[in-house]
Amino acid sequence: MANAATPRGRMNLLLIDAMNLIRRIYAAQSYGGAEAVEQTLLLSQNAIIKDLEKVGATHVACVFDGKGPTWRHEMFDAYKADRKPMPEELAAALESYMARFRKLGIASMVFDEYEADDVIATLAVKTSLKGGQVTIVSTDKGFMQITNEHIRLYHHFDKRFLNPDDVRQQLGLEPEQLVDFLSLVGDTTNHVPGVAGIGPKTAGQLLDEYGDLDSILINSEHIKGKVGQTLQSDYRIALLARKLVTLKTDCELALNLKDFRYRKPA
Secondary structure, three states: OOOOOOOOOEEEEEEEHHHHHHHHHOOOOOOOOOHHHHHHHHHHHHHHHHHHHOOOOOOOOOEOOOOOHHHHHOOOOOOOOOOOOOOOHHHHHHHHHHHHHHHHOOOEEEEEOOOOOHHHHHHHHHHHHOOEEEEEEEEHHHHHHHHHOOOOEEEEEOOEEEEEHHHHHHHHOOOHHHHHHHHHHHHHHEEEEOOOOHHHHHHHHHHHHOOOOHHHOOHHHHHOHHHHHHHHHOOOHHHHEEEEHHOOOOOOOOOOOHEOOOOOOO
């Protein structure tokens, strides 16, 4: 999807999934220590500025993950259990990263009670409901669930946009069906279990026939074979997964979108 001009006066918000971007840049460095941390900072800020220019953003926010466990960890102990911890030297530098970004006119924030994904989703939906255009910079496919005519994704490393048509083409699903799809197959990225024996093909077929997870579970006794039996016995797993993979779009943030206006430093 090519970059489309935003009508004059309409907010064009760029939301950066900070750790998604920074950790990938850091991992690509051929050395570690302070030099890698400084190089990652330089490359990260340059990446954000390039993305700002590419989408013609009027507003920008860079959202970091907090340190503490969130409501998802409280709901499911194994959530993200197999994820590698952040390198200590990088974790220690994040406050300085945020400070540097702010000096460049890039609003940067962290909320310990929320994951960055939920903060980004809340800001994106709030902006879109006001008629603004939103671009989310992330490789996290979970954001596909909120794409619409006002919200799109941008994969910085592949240099490509993803909109609802791309979701339909890649997954054969409507964006709003992604949550139910992941509820059935699971989300290995975040260590969220799915229903045993149901893979992408079967999940897609079930959603094609029944439309959504609730209808699938209601009709599970009519679904033939082991799939139907498993859905009847393991339905709680699917319901738990749905809660875990659904992005929260109503976080209480006490933020004013006007504060995200991008002002290029003199």
